[in-house]
Amino acid sequence: MNSPRILTCIDLPERLFVIALVPEGGRHPDRMALFNTEADGFKTTPVFSSMAKAVAFLSRGQDLGYPPVPLEYIFPAAGSRFVSDFPDYTPVLDPPPEDFFARLA
Numbered sequence: 001m002n003s004p005r006i007l008t009c010i011d012l013p014e015r016l017f018v019i020a021l022v023p024e025g026g027r028h029p030d031r032m033a034l035f036n037t038e039a040d041g042f043k044t045t046p047v048f049s050s051m052a053k054a055v056a057f058l059s060r061g062q063d064l065g066y067p068p069v070p071l072e073y074i075f076p077a078a079g080s081r082f083v084s085d086f087p088d089y090t091p092v093l094d095p096p097p098e099d100f101f102a103r104l105a
Contacts, residue, residue: 017053018048061097064101
């Protein structure tokens with residue numbers, strides 16, 4: 001498995017896309033959960049340089065036999081504000097779906 005490229009906000013493109021999940025307990029205006037894997041207390045989330053890459057990532061995950069991601073929507077986000085908007089998550093830009101979904105198993 002390739003090592004993912006973990007980025008700082010300086011490395012992120014200004015416009016990126018994240019996968020927002022349906023939060024437990026339903027929608028809430030102050031709470032947004034992102035699709036992620038968690039290891040050693042760190043939540044790693046895929047971020048994408050285009051909407052098309054995000055859709056292809058999700059589609060490839062299903063092609064690989066993983067269950068559908070319970071997404072609410074694919075959300076545009078500002079790379080320069082990612083750390084302040086989503087402080088609990090570490091972004092990985094355009095990760096290979098094979099690597100990312102394997103961490104969920």
